[in-house]
Amino acid sequence: MSMNKRDKLRLPTRKRAPIKLKKDSEIYLPTYHFLKTEFQHARRHEKGLIRDDDTEFLHQYRVSLRRCRALIGMLGPIFYPEQKVMLQNDLKTCMQKTNALRDLDVYLDLMEIYFDAVEPQHHEGLSLFFNDLKDRRTAQFVAVTEWLDTPDYTQQCAQIAGLIDELEHKTTEAGKQPCLPAAKKSIWKRFKKTLTLCQSVGYANPDEHLHQLRISCKKLRYLLEYFAPMFPKKVIKDQIKQLKLLQDVLGVFNDSSVQITFLNQYLEALKPESKRHQAISHLLTATEKKHADHKISLIDHVNQYAMAAPQKSFEKLYRD
Incomplete structure (x- = not known):
């Protein structure tokens, strides 16, 4: 990971959705604005993720995607079935592509705890283990950053944004409830x-x-x-x-x-x-x-x- 802290990127600040929840307003509109804002928030972490300044960029990228996916699932009736399925699948793909890299980041963060857990005579073997994890992490990082630079990823993000935008103008009867x-x-x-x-x-x-x-x-x-x-x-x-x-x-x-x-x-x-x-x-x-x-x-x-x-x-x- 990059050790140059002089020009280290700061984690993006979450922006508030432009439309606030109100008790009597229809549920679909604030949900549309929330999902749009949250997905944009996820994507603002990409630059820091690619520069590898801090593993928190990947973590927060995933948190925002997970939040979107969970809300879509729990408020499912306000979406048309095909729209919901496509959104869930596209967001799931983004999560799955980064699963291995996130897991390796977690294991490497536990290095000191792992060394404390075993006797000193086993530290050499544990060092070899962590060297292996670092190599795996490098390979996964390359795979993820290359994927973020592909037309497939660009198209997938455009599809997610487009499906979310559909909610602004097209919702079910359930979406019109207060x-x-x-x-x-x-x-x-x-x-x-x-x-x-x-x-x-x-x-x-x-x-x-x-x-x-x-x-x-x-x-x-x-x-x-x-x-x-x-x-x-x-x-x-x-x-x-x-x-x-x-x-x-x-x-x-x-x-x-x-x-x-x-x-x-x-x-x-x-x-x-x-x-x-x-x-x-x-x-x-x-x-x-x-x-x-x-x-x-x-x-x-x-x-x-x-x-x-x-x-x-x-x-x-x-x-x-």
Whole structure:
């Protein structure tokens, strides 16, 4: 990554959509402006991503695309079916193209933690492991930046922008409903799904169940943040704060789950007597122990969230 900080680019500041949410206005128009602004925000990260000034450019690029994709999915009825499917698929492609690079950035950020997790006699093997990850990262970075420079990517972005623009002039009957009932319905539906997932969490649950809960929490948070201007500021701020705390714990657990899968796959290609194999085996053991500890803490957090006050505040604000 570039070490020249003298002319380092700053991360773009998110701009507000020109049309604000109003309780009685039709839902399609502010949603169109939000999606248009958010997609433009994602694309403003491309220059920093290509210059490789900071891995946060890629991360925020992906966050904005994910936010668009989630909102389109949760407010699906305001889009025509073909329009929704095309938007979801194009945004999904942009995410998938950058998955491997983002994963490698995360692993490289954990370098110091990984070295602390194994005994010094395995540090040489771990150094070889990270040298390999750096080489992989270089190859993925080249692949991503070359893809961003292709006519296919330009055409895909133009199609996404065009499909979003269609919403300004062409929406379904659901798109003409007032913002307030649309907000209440979508938030309450997502909250019920999230709460159901919370209530079914137990020690025997596979990691995938907890991953689905994490995704549901993230979608609920996106809805709360989007519709926040229409509800009491303090209440919705508290709801987002409590949700974020749960989301953070779920994120740590999911990260270690992904790391275990990656380390197991990495081991398969190594000779058992090699220094890298020995180092990664010890790292895997340490990661699995930490993962198990995370699960105990996570289930406590989930149970606290499911049994606490958020349910009452959600019912009061969003349940018809």
